[in-house]
Amino acid sequence: MSKYKILIADDHAMVRDGVKNLVSKNAELQVVGEAENGKQAIELFDTLQPDLMILDISMPDMNGMEVSKEILAKNPGANIVVLSMYEDGDYISRCIEYGVKGYVIKNESGSELDYAINSVLQGKNYFSRHVQDVIFRKYTESVSKKKPKDDLVKLTQREIEIVKLIADGLTSQQMADKLFISPRTVETHRANLMKKLSVKNAVELIKKAQQLELI
Structure with a gap:
């Protein structure tokens, strides 16, 4: 049985190692590539055609949002899960707008990323509980601002x-x-x-x- 190919894009080696360690615990997953900047992430995605990319937002050359926008514009069905320290509603909203299927905050438990990977590979979206709270707050604030005078x-x-x-x-x-x-x-x-x-x-x-x- 072939394994799901996972591409990791993060400019911190320690984070990549941590994600690889998590992925290696699942016999159905295999890390096929690592990128340490945005441009390399796009190049490796085009070359390796992974089943899922785990993507950081803050990276050199091109940030994760630019990377996801470019990849998803060419590959609408691509599976991208953002793993980032950013929990700002605008960042999350833009990622969702581009077509990102999962978003997890870095200081959350490893099980959240595990759930995200498995859910997205099964054709679902996965946004951690904390991310859902941020999305809900942003939505309610938006509705409040749009209320007719x-x-x-x-x-x-x-x-x-x-x-x-x-x-x-x-x-x-x-x-x-x-x-x-x-x-x-x-x-x-x-x-x-x-x-x-x-x-x-x-x-x-x-x-x-x-x-x-x-x-």
């Missing part, structure tokens, strides 16, 4: 009363009589509401107020 609209109690009366079809005079204020004050409130909710007419005003659950 409308969600932050705050209406006064009087403005809410005006909106409800507009929805009931009352005229400015009828609203003025009901609220014991002048028609001019009603019109001022209406204008402020249009501005706050970024709408142009009563129909849009009612619709937006309903969307924001103001009425």
Whole structure:
């Protein structure tokens, strides 16, 4: 039975030795090459066509993200697992965007890398629990930043009363009589509401107020 070919790319010899030691414990895996910089990693990948590459991000010549981007652009089905000290959400997101199938932080246990290798070779993605937490935090922050400004609209109690009366079809005079204020004050409130909710007419005003659950 042929073994899965593993290529290791890391500029630290001690890290490569540690990964080789881990890989050697699995009888189905075989390290076929080692790269100590980005350009060498691409050259060895093209030459050896490994079943999986374990790739560091911080390397000379080309960093791991550049390496993964170039390799996956030419080989969309390539199996790349990033093993890096970087746990920044932007680094992880870019790697995922390029098509990296696994990501493990270097200070995590060896079993995490083992799980990643086996999962990816089985056609799955594997991101360690810590990496998943980083991805989730980045996602929630992104959603929060993209929230429409409308969600932050705050209406006064009087403005809410005006909106409800507009929805009931009352005229400015009828609203003025009901609220014991002048028609001019009603019109001022209406204008402020249009501005706050970024709408142009009563129909849009009612619709937006309903969307924001103001009425």
